[in-house]
Amino acid sequence: MKEKIHIKNIRELSVTRGESNDMRKKINCITIDHADVYNQFSSAVYFDAIISILVLSGKADIYINYKSYPISNNTLLILSSAHLFHFYECSKDFKCICLFVSRDFINEMDSTDMIYQRIKYGVRLYNTPVMSLNENNKNIALKRINAINEAIDNTGHFYYKEVILNNLFAFYLDLSNIIEHNSPASRGEGNPTRYESIIKSFIELLAANYREEHKVDFYASQLNLSAHYLTLIVKRVTGQSVSDFIFEMLYSESRTLLTHSKLSIQEISSVLNFSDQSSFGKFFKRKAGISPADFRKRR
Helix, strand or coil, rough: CCCCCEEEEEEEEEEHHHCCCCHHHEEEEEEEEEHHHCCCCCCCCCEEEEEEEEEEEEEEEEECEEEEEEEECCCCEEEECCCCCEEEEECCEEEEEEEEEHHHHHHHCCHHHCCCCCCCHCCCHHHCCEEEECCCHHHHHHHHHHHHHHHHHCCCCCCHHHHHHHHHHHHHHHHHHHHHHHHHHHHHHCCCCCHHHHHHHHHHHHHHHHCCCHHHHHHHHHCCHHHHHHHHHHHHCCCCCCCCCCHHHHHHHHHHHHHCCCCCCCHHHHHHCCHHHHHHHHHHHHHCCCHHHHHHCCC
């Protein structure tokens, strides 16, 4: 029996670094060590974010889409919302720096569409998410990530968001350059299987539409598949149904909205496209064991 899969967003990270502000709900940089790995990243998870992980010291083993990868100093991991991952071994001296960029933030980056498309995790990088860097490229990547982190903390800057974006642009440009020179995918290797391509497309489609679309038929039709075939593939590869993924995403977002937003429960049910507040309440209670109102009181 496969382990239960979770879908999370940046706002659910319990590991935090730097100043606490609303921007870190959309884009965040954190340095994690051995203890953080086991506390936060030891269970299989999809993140609704683009994640770049740069290993600074030590060794670890990580599962990405059911494949095992050994990682160590100077390793760079590039993960999308279509990558299921978790750490399962980690040395005591392990440390890495992680850059999380949410889909919400990516969607605001209209002027960076070309950059995003180049480092987007499609066929080219989907099956080759891990690469080894030389010392120079490691230092470049680390410098860019640290600059983004400092920009996020500099909330008093008159052009606050623009400075963050400019630093993110620079990181993505350097990342694209590194990928072009170092990724095995750039030499035509590592094409995903048909099942893997379908899972990847489904997860990306789900991340973009889960608030409005709750039915399997929608996702199947968008992928030009029957609902039965999509369900069969997802179940075979992940051990969970399409509905499990949809409901997990809705449950994750409902917890976030109840915890971090000032929206009323009725407004949250509308945002998540439930037919009414009662339907949302029943859905949430089935997942959490308590009502949305009681959940909000406990936070």
